[in-house]
Amino acid sequence: MIKSGAVCVAYETVEKTDRSLPLLIPMSEVAGRMAVQKGANYLEKPFGGRGILLGGVPGVLPAKVIILGGGIVGTNAAHMAAGLGADVTIMDVSLARMRYLSEVMPSNVNTMMSNEMNIRKVIKDADLIIGAILITGAKAPHLITRDMLKDMKKGTVLVDVAVDQGGCIETCSPTTHQDPTFTIDGIIHYCVANMPGAVPFTSTLALTNATLPYVIQLAEKGWKEAARHNTELKSGLNIIRGHVVYPAVAETFGLPFSQVENHLGD
Numbered sequence: 001m002i003k004s005g006a007v008c009v010a011y012e013t014v015e016k017t018d019r020s021l022p023l024l025i026p027m028s029e030v031a032g033r034m035a036v037q038k039g040a041n042y043l044e045k046p047f048g049g050r051g052i053l054l055g056g057v058p059g060v061l062p063a064k065v066i067i068l069g070g071g072i073v074g075t076n077a078a079h080m081a082a083g084l085g086a087d088v089t090i091m092d093v094s095l096a097r098m099r100y101l102s103e104v105m106p107s108n109v110n111t112m113m114s115n116e117m118n119i120r121k122v123i124k125d126a127d128l129i130i131g132a133i134l135i136t137g138a139k140a141p142h143l144i145t146r147d148m149l150k151d152m153k154k155g156t157v158l159v160d161v162a163v164d165q166g167g168c169i170e171t172c173s174p175t176t177h178q179d180p181t182f183t184i185d186g187i188i189h190y191c192v193a194n195m196p197g198a199v200p201f202t203s204t205l206a207l208t209n210a211t212l213p214y215v216i217q218l219a220e221k222g223w224k225e226a227a228r229h230n231t232e233l234k235s236g237l238n239i240i241r242g243h244v245v246y247p248a249v250a251e252t253f254g255l256p257f258s259q260v261e262n263h264l265g266d
Contacts, residue, residue: 032076055085
């Protein structure tokens with residue numbers, strides 16, 4: 001993109017004043033819900049899982065689901081898992097977010113502060129662990145490291161939704177829909193980088209609903225004028241005619257950074 005001289009707007013960095021990511025939300029909603037569907041599937045014995053039904057049945061306890069991250073992905077995953085009857089724990093570093101989640105989630109969803117001690121504690125009994133961490137425009141941190149796998153039960157399923165940005169599980173690397181899983185130390189890893197691609201009809205409609213207003217602005221005003229008048233589009237600019245104008249992208253790839261304002265003049 002740098003070599004092409006193009007003006008590049010990234011879906012994942014278009015940002016509202018409340019820090020929400022309007023063009024990422026639809027795919028995050030899809031991926032969060034799919035993470036539970038896929039995790040439940042791979043918990044089945046024929047797929048290498050422990051042979052556990054996510055919601056259990058009368059007289060048999062449900063599966064324990066741990067969700068790392070209480071953002072859009074994590075919230076949708078928690079709703080889906082809770083709806084299926086699982087015992088859900090959602091972890092985040094924000095007390096304000098956890099207070100909100102405690103208010104809106106059903107009674108089978110608990111919140112817990114995300115730190116290494118607590119993560120090491122809960123993974124020992126987990127059946128399904130969903131990584132739902134996003135650092136805007138940058139690589140996700142590793143919250144589960146290779147050495148933690150030995151503390152998990154054999155047949156535990158890991159679903160790393162953040163794998164397309166490096167993943168929040170150290171042992172995860174991108175897979176495809178055709179070959180979605182691999183096993184390390186008896187732990188099943190589902191790491192498809194484009195999970196919403198499995199449901200293109202739903203994903204396309206959801207993404208188009210969110211994208212169309214921005215596309216109309218770009219088409220009617222041109223990229224410079226649209227960015228000047230809309231801070232959301234301005235924050236979406238990553239590369240402008242060979243210059244990297246988004247700090248986290250420049251830092252991640254070790255490239256020179258240029259202030260976006262330098263490129264919005266007449």
